[in-house]
Amino acid sequence: AQRVTQPEKLLSVFKGAPVELKCNYSYSGSPELFWYVQYSRQRLQLLLRHISRESIKGFTADLNKGETSFHLKKPFAQEEDSAMYYCALTPSTGFQKLVFGTGTRLLVSP
Amino acid sequence: DADVTQTPRNRITKTGKRIMLECSQTKGHDRMYWYRQDPGLGLRLIYYSFDVKDINKGEISDGYSVSRQAQAKFSLSLESAIPNQTALYFCATKDSDSGIAGELFFGEGSRLTVL
Numbered sequence: 001a002q003r004v005t006q007p008e009k010l011l012s013v014f015k016g017a018p019v020e021l022k023c024n025y026s027y028s029g030s031p032e033l034f035w036y037v038q039y040s041r042q043r044l045q046l047l048l049r050h051i052s053r054e055s056i057k058g059f060t061a062d063l064n065k066g067e068t069s070f071h072l073k074k075p076f077a078q079e080e081d082s083a084m085y086y087c088a089l090t091p092s093t094g095f096q097k098l099v100f101g102t103g104t105r106l107l108v109s110p
Numbered sequence: 111d112a113d114v115t116q117t118p119r120n121r122i123t124k125t126g127k128r129i130m131l132e133c134s135q136t137k138g139h140d141r142m143y144w145y146r147q148d149p150g151l152g153l154r155l156i157y158y159s160f161d162v163k164d165i166n167k168g169e170i171s172d173g174y175s176v177s178r179q180a181q182a183k184f185s186l187s188l189e190s191a192i193p194n195q196t197a198l199y200f201c202a203t204k205d206s207d208s209g210i211a212g213e214l215f216f217g218e219g220s221r222l223t224v225l
Contacts, residue, residue, distance in 0.1 A: 009150065044200065044216040051211045086152060097143065098214060102152035
C-alpha cells in the first residue's frame with residue numbers, strides 16, 4: 001500500500017524565516033514524489049517533482065530513502081508562499097495515480 | 111486557464127437525491143481523475159480512467175459511480191447522496207505520454223453540500 005503522511009496541519013512562520021514542510025511516505029517499492037500547491041482562489045498545481053531535481057520559487061525537496069521522507073524547504077519564506085501544500089507519491093514503475101497526503105497549510109506573516 | 115472545467119461549481123442538495131458532477135477538458139489528455147478534498151483528510155481518489163473503456167476504482171469509490179462519455183468528459187455521480195459526501199470535488203487530467211514526471215492538471219473544484 002502507498003501512504004503519504006504530512007504531520008503538520010498548519011505551519012506558521014514570519015517572513016524571512018526558513019520553512020520546512022514535512023512529508024513521509026510508506027511504499028514497498030521505489031517511489032516518485034511530488035509537491036503540489038494550492039494558493040488562495042487558485043487551482044491545485046504542481047510545485048516540484050523529485051525526478052526533475054528542480055528548485056521552484058526557491059523551494060527544494062530532497063528524497064531521503066533511508067528516512068522515507070521528501071521534506072519541502074525554503075531558506076527565506078515570503079508572504080506569497082502562504083498556501084496549502086500537498087505531498088504526493090506514485091510508483092516509479094509507471095504513473096497510474098497520485099496518492100496525496102493530508103496537506104499542510106503554510107501561513108507566512110509579515 | 112479553463113482547460114479543465116467542472117460543473118456545477120456549487121451545489122446544495124438533500125439526502126437521497128441523485129447528483130451528477132461533470133468534468134470536461136480541452137487539453138486532449140487521455141487520463142482523467144476524480145478526487146474529493148476534506149479538511150484534515152487531504153485529497154482522496156474516487157475513480158480514475160485511462161481512456162473511454164478503462165475505468166478504475168480509487169480508494170473511496172463506494173457510493174459513487176462514473177461515466178467516461180468521451181475522451182474529454184468524465185462525470186461523477188452520487189446515486190443517493192448522503193451528508194458525509196459533503197466535500198469539495200476535484201477533477202484532474204494527465205497526458206499518459208508525459209510519463210512518470212507528468213503533471214496532473216486540476217479543475218477549480220465543485221463544492222457539494224448534502225443536507
